[in-house]
Amino acid sequence: MLINVPESVVADALRGIAAAHPELTVDVENRVVVRRDAPVAGQVALVSGGGSGHEPLHAGFVGPGMLAAACPGEVFTSPVPQQMVRAAAAVDSGRGVLFVVKNYTGDVLNFEMAAELAEDEGVQVAKVLVDDDVAVSDSTYTAGRRGTGATLFVEKIAGAAAEEGAPLERVEAIARRVNASARSFGVALSACTTPAKGSPTFDLPPGELELGIGIHGEPGRERRPMMTSREIADFAVDAVLEDLKPSGPVLVLVNGMGATPLLELYGFNAEVQRVLGERGVAVARTLVGNYVTSLDMAGCSVTLCQADEELLRLWDAPVRTAALRWGM
Amino acid sequence: MLINVPESVVADALRGIAAAHPELTVDVENRVVVRRDAPVAGQVALVSGGGSGHEPLHAGFVGPGMLAAACPGEVFTSPVPQQMVRAAAAVDSGRGVLFVVKNYTGDVLNFEMAAELAEDEGVQVAKVLVDDDVAVSDSTYTAGRRGTGATLFVEKIAGAAAEEGAPLERVEAIARRVNASARSFGVALSACTTPAKGSPTFDLPPGELELGIGIHGEPGRERRPMMTSREIADFAVDAVLEDLKPSGPVLVLVNGMGATPLLELYGFNAEVQRVLGERGVAVARTLVGNYVTSLDMAGCSVTLCQADEELLRLWDAPVRTAALRWGM
Amino acid sequence: MLDAEFFRRWMTGAAAAVDREADRLTELDSAIGDADHGANLQRGFAAVVKALEGEPAGTPGAVLTLAGRQLISTVGGASGPLYGTLLRRTGKALGDAAEVAPVQLAEALRAGVAAVAQLGGAKAGDKTMLDALEPAVEALAESLGESFAAAAEAADQGALATVPMQARKGRASYLGERSIGHQDPGATSSALLIAALAGAEGAR
Amino acid sequence: MLDAEFFRRWMTGAAAAVDREADRLTELDSAIGDADHGANLQRGFAAVVKALEGEPAGTPGAVLTLAGRQLISTVGGASGPLYGTLLRRTGKALGDAAEVAPVQLAEALRAGVAAVAQLGGAKAGDKTMLDALEPAVEALAESLGESFAAAAEAADQGALATVPMQARKGRASYLGERSIGHQDPGATSSALLIAALAGAEGAR
């Protein structure tokens, strides 16, 4: 690993982000990344956060048209409430703050505590829970579906609505609509190595893969002998479609887990597009890259989001962040 | 690996690029990626290419303000002359074409043949050789320095000059100036796995690293016990500075080799900035990310480019490609 | 009677135990979670010890609420708010008496564990820290707060009993049946916490 | 005399040898290069065989120039232009005679190898394909073009002799002293090419 000591990876990364992105205000000690012009008068502010190790999520999505602030926790560990409280105070223009929370017990509990504390301080807070991972059945036997790739869609699209000046209830409603319209499925071709553990989080022989993984280096629901890109695309897309049943065109995110070469990821995208074509699903936009990662895990995930005209317009709206940028 | 069969990885990736980027024209069969609006009247056109496996280089840099076309070869194998001939014909507006060639025997020979053939077809061709890797001593005992991270600087800055309408000699001169002002040094924390070989290209135990690697999965000049991010930054930056001796502010590229998590790469950037500060080198701009990769290799490289006002202005100029985009 | 010193010893002992067992906790978490439980608690209890060092003796309740707040503000993850709530609520239930009777602690702990159950929505058998905490609280109550050793033993047994369970809460639940056969990291750290309580008593 | 059929047999034999030895060539290239030499030549010679199948018999010169053009347009890398040039120049030197004498081939090959040396700027001892090709051409010339077997033997020896050399051209040169101790992949494939020549003769 390219680190100093496991204890300092997050602080080190924040210093590195600060140096590379003068358009961000980085509070290294308190672990809050804020767009420099915050609070922006008249705008609802989106605040997200979660464990580190998923970069560019979330700090790479801070900027005009997307997040107002991000709160990185330790690696794969949700941030503590104080981070979100501080972030909310820094970005609230008086029009309220939307917390974008990936559905993990830790994130839910810490953001919940933060919301209470921030409201005590007079900030109006709404929350949206992202839970798009169809590999987890949403039942009383689980902690509910995990938040994975759809987080990018929620943050981009609701962020665009906030940038347009929409009020908190509307930004929240749009965020919920995006989450409700999006589903993901992920596959690991290797485990990942966390700084704290220093060795792969699980054993996965080269000839096997894990289907239905999350983004925390955890094993998936099922292990199988290695499949081809074509077979993986069939499996992942069908898993998503079975649950989503889109009636119109979709946004597609073909996401790398961190160590899958872009060459392979684009090849996988070709297969994803093929299956979608075979299933009669029209594609409105496609994004390919390492956006919601799991450190150095090899693998990929597919997220589909059914997009009506409004969502599509907000998706296309200008955005200016470290990892996602267009139109400005 | 996330592939179908090794033989089809490049074609598969090109189909995936075509699906994700409607703003590019992708000739899958002939392996040429062209910006859709080419040829652009009044503009010199930059054409680059090289072996695949370094994505987003080069196809991810095709678009307004950067390359007019890219020619991807097989994995780690330079493209064949016909690709560049075809690309040159597709993008030449009559003002000539600049071939951006990384200094490897294969690339040099194939681009050379292509230049002859393209000139036979009436295209005015100039060439710039990128050879920035200080790990290789440039002597009669080597094939000369490798072209690595500086390629991004050359393509961006010369591309901006071309976009402004500069004539071929000027675009060529600027490209040469960027290359002459830039140096790189790379480090591998793991080998990479090529589709054709299917196993790591060399054995590197977890507790060791290779100093002075290139971007083709080849071993470096020297193997050492694992170093910290801080130590690696000291070593890499000093290796570059010893050779470059910059007298003014520099552009910094902190580049991941493919499998190094962005979290670690940003942390490494913090260390790179620290050394530069200690050595009294001013930093004008910093770019952090996986841009010139070696498939799934873990590791990083540092490229510094001394930047006068003109180069800085051209660096800041708008660019709109899959991997590098700002201002439009 | 148990004074503030006793509760400080408990926290210091818990911190030492977590330090010693951090790798094992992380290893357990890497089998059915995300490989951070050891590091999480190490960070948290180190902060607890540091905060306690900077504070005057105080009361039993103050010691635990301070510790709870430290965990909440330094651990993150699921275990931060849960353990933080456990200690804060237990501390609050102890009020501001300078000394508390063991039976009072037994009662207060029951309230703390109930708060954990409420916050996380888990119940016995879900393969969580509750599977160690609830038996410990029961054992302590049965002995009218007198036998911390029995509580520690019950917590240990409870942690062991998570091995054959299928997780229904927390990250391990994502694994479905594959969570079976592994001991829950949180239940394991809970057993350490209760063992540290017994240790604090032993040192009286 | 050697007719077009002979040269087709040479190319087909070379393609078969490259196919058979592809993994070994790639393995050698992974030690001091970029692990693609086997795949490169497989792709190239498959194209050669396919192109030859689609063409009428032609002349010895036409067979080799066609093969050379195929290599240039399908291999890429360093070896594509170099082997392509070798075969094209050899073919050109043979002119458009329907049959050529072995001594003519020896002469033509010498011209082809010289063109490789000129294009790549390498010379004997640089640890490249030239270290197999040049001894082969010498041996052939010495036997007045009569002993392809001697040429193959010389090429083999030449390839083996690259083991202790430090590379001064191509990718292996980046390794400096670490390139010592490995056989050069290009010299190895050159030995296969010359062995295929001997094989084509044996099949006469």
Ligand SMILES: Nc1ncnc2c1ncn2[C@@H]1O[C@H](COP(=O)(O)OP(=O)(O)O)[C@@H](O)[C@H]1O
């Ligand atoms: N809803 C819950 N109720 C009670 N305990 C829980 C719950 N969810 C998780 N836990 C406990 O938390 C432990 C994991 O803690 P930790 O690894 O620190 O957090 P995270 O899962 O966020 O990485 C689990 O082993 C389990 O005992």
Ligand SMILES: Nc1ncnc2c1ncn2[C@@H]1O[C@H](COP(=O)(O)OP(=O)(O)O)[C@@H](O)[C@H]1O
């Ligand atoms: N300048 C040169 N002159 C002659 N032969 C060369 C030269 N450079 C490389 N070679 C040969 O090419 C071989 C490598 O071919 P290949 O692996 O196909 O290309 P690449 O190095 O581009 O991957 C080397 O083993 C060497 O024999």
Ligand SMILES: [Mg+2]
């Ligand atoms: Mg965690």
Ligand SMILES: [Mg+2]
């Ligand atoms: Mg090659």
Ligand SMILES: [Mg+2]
């Ligand atoms: Mg955990």
Ligand SMILES: [Mg+2]
């Ligand atoms: Mg090679």
